[in-house]
Amino acid sequence: MSSLQISQGTFRLSDTKTLKIDHLSVAAGESWAFVGSNGSGKSALARALAGDLTLLSGQRESHFSRVTRLSFEQLQKLVSDEWQRNNTDLLSPGEEDTGRTTAEIIQDEVKDPARCARLAEQFGISALLDRRFKYLSTGETRKTLLCQALMTDPQLLILDEPFDGSRRQLPPAAGCPAGRPAQRWHHPGAGAQPLR
Helix, strand or coil: CCCEEEEEEECCCCCEEEEEEEEEEEEECEEEEECCCCCCCCHHHHHHHHHCCEEEEEEEEECCCCEEEEEEEHHHHHHHHHHHHHHHCCCCCCCCCCCCCEEEEEEEECCCCCHHHHHHHHCHHHHCCCEEHHCCCCCHHHHHHHHHHCCCCCCEEEEECCCCCCCCCHHHHHHHHHHHCEECCCEEEEEEHHHH
16 A cells, blocks of 8 residues: 655755654545645645655655645746747747647646546536636636646645635545545644545
């Protein structure tokens, strides 16, 4: 069974800041939600879980072979890159200067039109598949990125506030795979809530 364990972990955030995690264990099939105020370390925790931070001391052991982290920063970069494509000569042969469609963004890494259509339907963006990605609303772009992340069938999916800006109610499967409630975890300044 796949799992991720961090024990006595100290992770480098910057030259002067670190993130300390005494113990955290995540197993396949579990759903977690970490909540806290701005600046409480939720995004840093997401980066530590994904293996994107340097471990200074302690242990981080992951048996998940496919880990995907989705963040607002990634969304901003993708939108910026799409607008940049039209303002430079980065266009691929045969590509119009109106940018890539939502379906093309979703299938950026994994080309599977049927899976793309199923995910788009699940997240209520089927009508947007032929629309240019750069013209979508913030909520629509977040749903698009979530579909893109799910195309890779990750064993561990780490969502760093991906639903901010989503006006429409997301389907139950978006928040809690297999209908399982999130596990509870408590840390000073942060907490966990069931994903329901």
